[in-house]
Amino acid sequence: MDYVSIEDAIDLPGLRLVLTAGVPGPWGEAAKAIFHVKGISYVPVRQRAGHEDEALLRWTRQTGAPVAMYERERPRSGWSEILFLAERLQPEPRLVPLDEEQRATMFGLCHEICGEQGFAWSRRLMIFDSFMRGQPADASNPLAWKYGYTPEAGAAAVERVAAITKLLATRLQQQRTAGSAFLIGESLSAADLYWATFAAMLSPLPPDACPLPDYMRPLYELSPDTGISYDPILLEHRDFIYRRYLPLPMDF
Secondary structure: OOOEOHHHHOOOOOEEEEEEOOOOOHHHHHHHHHHHHHOOOOEEEEEOOOOOOHHHHHHHOOOOOOEEEEOOOOOEOOHHHHHHHHHHHOOOOOOOOOOHHHHHHHHHHHHHHHOOOOHHHHHHHHHHHHHHOOOOOOOOOHHHHHOOOOHHHHHHHHHHHHHHHHHHHHHHHHHHHOOOOOOOOOOOOHHHHHHHHHHHHOOOOOOOOOOOOOOOHHHHOOOHHHOOOOOOHHHHHHHHHHHHHOOOOOOO
């Protein structure tokens, strides 16, 4: 991906998207997917993993990624904020259903995937637990501290991941029985894109499609040692969404 620096991006017009360079962070990949499906152009801006950049802090009021910066509007770093920005900039294809019941269901599923205590949040707690060996986090480990890691939270995260994957698999099976290939209704929604991109933390796409650094693939892969088993329909849905809607190989 052809990144520009934070300093060079600040005065550029249009949409700029701050991304963690070199890794397929699920929140960043989801933002990229949304903009791709809608045909919205953006300038990718480099943020370095684990690095707290003062220029980024001054510009976006925080030090992580992703962050969408449109013209001189406020920073948008939350998953739903970025989604609503995309819906405004390019209303079609619509990724948020008009039907209120479907909309509420979609946002509920999205929160379970993307939100605090959701799938990816809990998977990160599990990763912290695997290398911190039960030691509580403090500000010296800013990412673990940000996610509220404690030994107790690490243990609880296993149950959350098991429950959320079961929820999503049940939903997909129900939709398949009803004749739909999507999580919500009869068409693509943001929930499908979020699951496709976040499923990397269950099992990444193969190396030819997702060229993860060698050290990272075992971290992303859900180990059988966790005791969590999941329905293959979850990865079937991921593959379907990438095959039909998203570019491969992934570029990060």
